[in-house]
Amino acid sequence: MPMLYLKELRQAFNATPSDLKKCTDLLLKLKLHLVEENLLFPQENVPKDKLREAREVLEIGAFVSIRSRDLPAFDRYFAQLQTFYTDFVELERSEREYPIRGLNLIRLLTQNRIADFHITLESLDAEAILENEYIKHPVNLERWLMEGSYSKVWNAREEAPAEEYKYFVNSLVGTIRNEIASCQEAAYESLPLKDAATLLFFTNQSELLIFAQQREWQVDLSAGTITFKRKGEEKMEIPKKRLISASLAYARELEQII
Amino acid sequence: MPDVEMKPADDKKVEEENGKEESKPAPLHPLVEIKNNVALIDRAVTTLEPRFTHRVLRTLTALRKRIDASILRNAVEAIYTKDTSLKSKLLSWLPAATKSDDQSMEVDTPSKTPLSETVPEVEMYLRLLILYHLLEDEETHSEALDLANETVKKMQELNRRSMDAIAAKIWHAVDRAYSVNDLLPEARPLFLAAQRTASLRHDDEANAVLLNCLLNNYLSFDQPFPAQQLVSKAVFPLSASNGQLARYYFYLGRIKAIQLNYTDAHTDLQQAIRRAPPAKTAPGFYQAIHKFFVVVELLMGDIPDRTTFRHEVLKKPLNAYFETVKAVRSGSLARFEDTLNKHSDQFKEDNLFKLVLRLRQNVIKTGLRRLSLSYSRISLKDICVKLNLDSEENAEYVVTKAIRDGVIEGKMVHEKGWMECGSQKNGYGPEVSELFGRRITFCLDLHNQSVKAMRYPLNAHRKELAAAEGAREREKELAKEIQDGDLDDEDMGPEF
Numbered sequence: 052m053p054m055l056y057l058k059e060l061r062q063a064f065n066a067t068p069s070d071l072k073k074c075t076d077l078l079l080k081l082k083l084h085l086v087e088e089n090l091l092f093p094q095e096n097v098p099k100d101k102l103r104e105a106r107e108v109l110e111i112g113a114f115v116s117i118r119s120r121d122l123p124a125f126d127r128y129f130a131q132l133q134t135f136y137t138d139f140v141e142l143e144r145s146e147r148e149y150p151i152r153g154l155n156l157i158r159l160l161t162q163n164r165i166a167d168f169h170i171t172l173e174s175l176d177a178e179a180i181l182e183n184e185y186i187k188h189p190v191n192l193e194r195w196l197m198e199g200s201y202s203k204v205w206n207a208r209e210e211a212p213a214e215e216y217k218y219f220v221n222s223l224v225g226t227i228r229n230e231i232a233s234c235q236e237a238a239y240e241s242l243p244l245k246d247a248a249t250l251l252f253f254t255n256q257s258e259l260l261i262f263a264q265q266r267e268w269q270v271d272l273s274a275g276t277i278t279f280k281r282k283g284e285e286k287m288e289i290p291k292k293r294l295i296s297a298s299l300a301y302a303r304e305l306e307q308i309i
Numbered sequence: 310m311p312d313v314e315m316k317p318a319d320d321k322k323v324e325e326e327n328g329k330e331e332s333k334p335a336p337l338h339p340l341v342e343i344k345n346n347v348a349l350i351d352r353a354v355t356t357l358e359p360r361f362t363h364r365v366l367r368t369l370t371a372l373r374k375r376i377d378a379s380i381l382r383n384a385v386e387a388i389y390t391k392d393t394s395l396k397s398k399l400l401s402w403l404p405a406a407t408k409s410d411d412q413s414m415e416v417d418t419p420s421k422t423p424l425s426e427t428v429p430e431v432e433m434y435l436r437l438l439i440l441y442h443l444l445e446d447e448e449t450h451s452e453a454l455d456l457a458n459e460t461v462k463k464m465q466e467l468n469r470r471s472m473d474a475i476a477a478k479i480w481h482a483v484d485r486a487y488s489v490n491d492l493l494p495e496a497r498p499l500f501l502a503a504q505r506t507a508s509l510r511h512d513d514e515a516n517a518v519l520l521n522c523l524l525n526n527y528l529s530f531d532q533p534f535p536a537q538q539l540v541s542k543a544v545f546p547l548s549a550s551n552g553q554l555a556r557y558y559f560y561l562g563r564i565k566a567i568q569l570n571y572t573d574a575h576t577d578l579q580q581a582i583r584r585a586p587p588a589k590t591a592p593g594f595y596q597a598i599h600k601f602f603v604v605v606e607l608l609m610g611d612i613p614d615r616t617t618f619r620h621e622v623l624k625k626p627l628n629a630y631f632e633t634v635k636a637v638r639s640g641s642l643a644r645f646e647d648t649l650n651k652h653s654d655q656f657k658e659d660n661l662f663k664l665v666l667r668l669r670q671n672v673i674k675t676g677l678r679r680l681s682l683s684y685s686r687i688s689l690k691d692i693c694v695k696l697n698l699d700s701e702e703n704a705e706y707v708v709t710k711a712i713r714d715g716v717i718e719g720k721m722v723h724e725k726g727w728m729e730c731g732s733q734k735n736g737y738g739p740e741v742s743e744l745f746g747r748r749i750t751f752c753l754d755l756h757n758q759s760v761k762a763m764r765y766p767l768n769a770h771r772k773e774l775a776a777a778e779g780a781r782e783r784e785k786e787l788a789k790e791i792q793d794g795d796l797d798d799e800d801m802g803p804e805f
Contacts, residue, residue, distance in 0.1 A: 137532065165569060166568045166569050166570070169567055169568065169569055169663075169667075170533050170534050170537065170567055170568060171534070172663060173531060173533045173567045173663055174531050174532050174533065174534060175531070176531075177657050177662045177663065180663065180666075194666075194669060194670070197667075197670045198669070198670045198673055198707055198710075199706045199707040199708075199709065199710030199711065200698075200699075200703045200706060200707060201703075201706040202700070202702050202703050202706060203699075203703060230710075231706065231709075233713060234706070234709035234710045234712070234713040235709060236713075237709070237712050237713035238708070238709035238712040238713060238719075238720055238721045239709075239720065239721050239722075239723060240720060242723055243723070243724070246723050246724075250705070250706075290742075294742060297742075297746050301749060301753075304753045304757075308756065
């Protein structure tokens with residue numbers, strides 16, 4: 052019976068466009084079945100084909116969750132898949148492993164969890180990072196983000212190696228826009244509206260104006276410029292109290308020494 | 310870091326601690342030494358004085374190198390006089406001895422009175438010696454694993470607190486046995502369970518050894534995530550030996566570096582370097598820490614000290630890192646890529662490749678900083694050319710990000726397409742006084758702690774008092790003599 056479900060799931064998943072609702076229903080049933088068979092968190096001595104099936108179910112689940120934009124669900128699927136990828140070395144590598152790992156990397160990137168991104172990266176082979184296109188993509192994105200080569204990120208957004216990667220594009224664009232905006236606040240005094248729009252990858256002015264409002268920029272429509280508030284030149288106050296107490300403490304200590 | 314490299318380093322570390330023991334004139338014959346040690350262990354167990362056991366274990370590394378199968382055989386024969394199952398079991402791990410060996414050794418055994426009843430600790434000690442002996446030879450590695458498993462089982466059945474010190478050493482040997490057989494992942498459940506038990510029983514030594522074994526286990530298989538989880542949950546016993554602490558800090562530094570927490574990683578690695586044994590006794594470990602240290606320092610935006618690369622032990626193995634430092638310093642991306650390609654194999658071998666890859670952005674930052682220092686105004690086009698960036702558009706983003714991150718001081722003028730470099734921040738401000746305050750507090754703390762840590766020998770002040778008394782007497786006499794006019798001014802001249 053579970054085999055039947057799996058077959059159906061494959062069909063529903065491979066159909067174009069895939070039948071997400073049916074997939075979700077089937078996944079629910081299959082997961083229950085996995086729990087009963089003790090395959091969700093498999094222990095040792097499980098036959099290989101069982102493991103393979105369980106892995107496939109979870110992998111399809113991961114893809115489906117991304118397609119239906121359910122990130123928490125993806126998180127769970129990935130955590131469950133980790134066991135299959137790292138602990139069962141005797142199982143041959145799944146062809147979906149790298150795409151899923153890459154998706155996970157992108158997810159961490161868009162959520163700005165850079166430390167987690169690097170920890171995850173560290174558990175991959177150096178070859179995979181350099182060669183595998185699914186992994187290379189998020190790795191490059193991260194490098195460009197860190198360098199500040201935002202235009203490269205922008206250009207690369209359409210070059211996703213797998214369909215699912217595009218689901219993250221929107222949040223990625225949001226991330227880089229915010230990054231660029233905070234850079235501009237620090238680096239420019241004022242900027243013509245037109246240039247600001249190009250720099251922030253906006254195609255029309257109204258989008259830019261809404262964005263500027265969110266970030267509380269002063270927009271001068273008649274002159275066509277945006278002026279950024281200078282945050283750096285705040286008043287420098289001398290922390291009198293702290294200095295006095297520190298000096299007194301030194302004096303006391305010195306007295307003790309002498 | 311391949312596991313193999315750590316081990317010899319660590320072994321040598323222990324050896325260094327044994328330096329004093331070893332330098333004794335004419336070391337005893339290993340057989341005699343084993344017997345003495347057995348007697349010591351026996352005494353330790355009967356008198357409940359763990360320090361005798363520690364004394365025995367300190368000689369372990371030195372002793373281990375000098376024993377062979379026949380010595381071990383004779384030792385077992387001499388210690389277990391009666392033919393028990395225990396004895397035959399121990400002997401079964403050793404190859405059958407030849408006749409001549411037996412006889413030559415038999416000569417000096419009768420002089421010693423064999424112990425009538427042996428404590429289990431002695432058996433464990435002998436097992437440990439046999440285990441190390443089996444580990445020496447590649448052919449007996451699988452046997453070593455069997456023995457290790459059996460020993461662990463036995464040790465856990467016996468469950469004696471007087472065995473803790475030996476147990477810690479045994480765990481280390483067990484880890485070795487698994488690692489030479491390439492079975493480290495399989496050892497994890499065993500070690501995790503043992504670590505839990507050890508920490509519950511406050512068995513600090515075994516706990517420290519096991520934690521380090523586990524961390525090494527995870528890190529050498531590129532699994533920093535469980536390693537990080539372990540570190541965040543388990544408390545490392547600070548009373549552990551220096552060698553174990555050094556290893557722990559090294560692993561900690563590595564984990565933190567992976568998490569981009571470079572400042573903490575730097576502190577930890579520095580601790581590891583300070584606690585590590587001298588460079589010559591444990592070169593492998595010393596080099597490994599320094600490799601990480603250099604890369605982390607670069608990632609922090611600092612340039613490592615040049616003397617590091619002139620160090621005798623470090624000069625050659627760190628060559629690749631030296632070139633990387635030069636590339637980062639010059640701020641030239643092309644040169645950095647060259648170095649990376651040239652030495653990528655070594656970086657991969659050292660498990661540092663991914664960290665070195667991250668240096669790319671540092672190269673750009675250094676380059677930008679140099680430009681901002683030397684020009685007051687520079688066009689984006691020139692920046693592109695000088696830093697090997699692809700397009701002006703990109704350069705603009707890079708520069709703005711650098712300004713925001715505080716790498717350079719200045720501002721962009723978009724209409725003109727250039728960067729204006731502002732004046733450098735002057736070195737005075739509240740942060741400076743804060744830093745100064747921190748340093749002073751550190752010095753004062755150090756002073757106070759050392760005052761507290763001083764120990765005075767009993768009654769030593771009496772002597773001083775007597776001396777002071779004497780001085781006063783003399784002074785009085787002198788004063789009297791002056792009054793009496795016996796002494797001329799000229800005589801006392803130089804003294805006053």
